Amino acid sequence: MMTIQSVSIAWPALLPIVILAAGGLLVMLVDLVSRNASRAVLYGIGIVSCIAAFASMLPLYGQSITTLNGAYAADRYSWTIDALLLMTLAITFLLSSLRRADDGGSPGSYAALLIFCTIGGMVMAGANNLIIIFLGIEQLSLALYVLAGTGYPRPASQEASLKYVLLGSLASGFLIYGSALLYGSAGSVALSALAKPAAALAPLFVAGFALFIVGIAFKLALSPFHTWTPDVYEGSPLAVTAYMSVAVKVATFAVLARVVYVVFGHDSAALAPIWVLAVFSMLVGNLGALRQRNLKRLLAFSSIAQAGYIVVALAGVQPSGLSAMLFYLVAYAFTNLGAFAVIALLGDGDEAYADLDAFRGLFFRRPWPAAAMALFVFSLAGIPATAGFYGKILLLQQALSAGVWGITLAVALVVGTLISFYAYGKIVWMMYAYVEGEAPQAPGNSLASWIAIGAGAVGTLLFGILPQVFYATQPFLSAAAK
């Protein structure tokens, strides 16, 4: 006879997710009732529910609540991740509202899917056992498979969707199989229960963890599991690519870091494959970016490399690693969203403006968007006075105090960054240099994308020049989660 445990639920901790879910349902309802609901209304509801969800998070700040029998943790760590995800969602709505942005002709379902995606991400941020992790990842991924295809009838978008589904499901297979083995090794799905087999490096645990990491590496686009990334990024609608490049990374890194810190808590031989993946990603991502002529593809390769950088934060599993990782995620989110917002601005969301040629001599035609783009590119490359720079020195610090693997990672980071100077420099080059050839007019000047650019630029500069503000929100895992 099975007994069902009674579950105590700390509703305040779940309130942000509930509010967001309600927002998503409301969007669907409005879409259903009024067949011609405008984008402004639907996306407006989306942005309002982001703000409402964020407001409901404010009282949670600094608290550390574990609920659902320890399955879900609302701590300062997940707080930061959730805040980033909500910001990403709000900016994605802004970029989706542009006149020529793709939404597959159905803004209602598009908006609802974006919201449900984000709920998946927020579940991942707080997930404290293997089942919840899997639920979150699937929720995020399934919605994104559809979103990638909303560029219909562009063939590239259909291709992106199909590729993403096939490879994404394969990754989910790895993930669930790995989780099953991990469960077998510990007899529990709770992350904290995995610490014991992890310390002993039990064979079942090692096999399960390896499969689990493969699944995560697919989602993070760590090389050599990155091959889907350029095509999916290129094919998806611009706003979806922007969302994908930030939200998926942020949420999946939240899972990875929590697993590493809760399960291992210190450096372990079982983590070596992750460092190897990071080294590959830094090199492959940056080398791949060198030859790209399409900014969505270039930023796809860049995101592969950046994922490699972010892994460096975990090197040695040192106590300060989590805050270094979160800082870099914050920097990356602001920077990447800003860069996509500039592309969206130029052609009012038109995909054609993702071509590098659209940036030809831009500085002399549209100095402000060009200056903003240069700022974001510098931040991605890690040039000082930007958030990306400070993030990078935090990563280097982690790496340089983490033994031989750490030094390897530091060297790979430096070499990767040097290669990236050319890849990113090319964009700046296009905007400033005397280059022959015609460029399309860049007429777009929408307020929505300017707000997005402004948010990106403020974040990039603020965290670059006064990184101290971040430490006011320095996060840690809840005591219960450890």
Add this chain to the structure above:
Amino acid sequence: MLINTVVFLPLVAGLVLLMVPRSAAAVLKGIALSGSVLTFLFSLAFLTLGINSRAEFSVPWISGTWIAAYHVRVDALSVFFVLLTTLLSALCVWAAFSYTDANRLRGYLFLILAFETTLLGLFTAADLLLFYIYWDLMLIPVFLLLAGFTNSPQARRAAWYYLIYNGAGGLILLLGVIALVSQTRTFELLGVQLPHLGAGFEWWIFAAFALAFLIKTPAFPFHSWMPPTYTHSPPPVVALVAGVQSKAGLYALLAFALPLFPHAAHAWAPALLLIGVISLIYGALVALGQRDMKTLVAFSSLSHLGLVWLALFAFDITSVSAGILMLVSHGLIAGLLFLLMGFIEERVGTRDLMQFGGLALRAPRLQALMLIATMAALGLPGLSGFAGEFLILIGTWQTQPAFTAVALLTVVLSAAYMLVLFQHSMHGPLRLPKGDAALPLELRPRELALVAPLIVAIFFLGIWPGWLNDRTPTSIPALDLATSDHSAAALVLPVKQP
């Protein structure tokens, strides 16, 4: 506060420029020039500093992971680099007025002013993080000036050389800085003597610093970025890069690396002395074979700065303070030469020494200035180049007679290539490839006034080198190590734990 004014005034002037419409060329020029001239005038106030006093400004910036402060200072060492920067920048902004593309003039002036701010920030930074930020930021204006404000494919290729080489140097330096700070937990490392870090560790960190500085200066064999950059940059840009930016590495060596790592500096000295001497001889020999006058002067820079590497790593007090004199003097002379060659190129439309010549016949004043510049560069007594070179060789002879003996060759070689430059361009029958350009061959009053301050400074330092020499710091821990047995290791770094 004065320091902040001096550092940021050029940038502020540059930002004001961006508010002015592109078409208002006269207004743009007025703002840019007054901004940079005011900066120079303000910076003169630092001359009142005595040898043991310094102007300082510091506010806390970052704590937690490590400690960093927005900490700037001007002291006996940095004052000369600050003055060199402000003087040369003001002249370069003025020289930039002849830039022809009206549509891009605003961006051009802005970038030169922004470059000036990064240079001044670099020379005043007392915090290692702040120093590094300026060190890396310097890349951007020069890259953009080469990429966007020159119109030849070679120049654009030079921009990439510049970016990748110096970017690599910057990242190597970053590795060194972060590895060091991971131990000290503070970036406040100016004038601090570290407890002994462990010979191996110190050796590696110093190697990273030195490599970055060798690339920036540059020195053989890390100089491949230099000839294309110097040759294809517009004259005001190359005057600043060769005149000021090339001093950044050697300045940083004196301000940060030698005091922080005296033991490693001694361990590395033989290698760096060798690099210095090779740069000196190699640069001079390659300069002898050049037809392009800017490339010729570029290699002469390699040679002259090689001598300074020799001076610093001979660890002799005379040679080190003469090295500082040499750095300042080379800044003035290289700036003057590149500006003059810019005037010549404007007039004859080529840099090829085989294609033009005999300008002396029609432009006696231009000839006189070129004569002063080349004589100063080859080390004629009475001009600033001589004082530096002579004192360096006297100093290095005390501790490194073998290297000094080889280095003496430079006296002959520099005379040879500088005379080649002067004779081919000025003497012989008049050769003008483009016929008579619209410009008169003779220098106009604006151009004369533009280079006059440099000429005055070159004479002044040549006649009275003691003015500068008496003001330079005479104590650097690495030097003390060489002369006495007292070890910096005994001093303990006051580390604040977060």
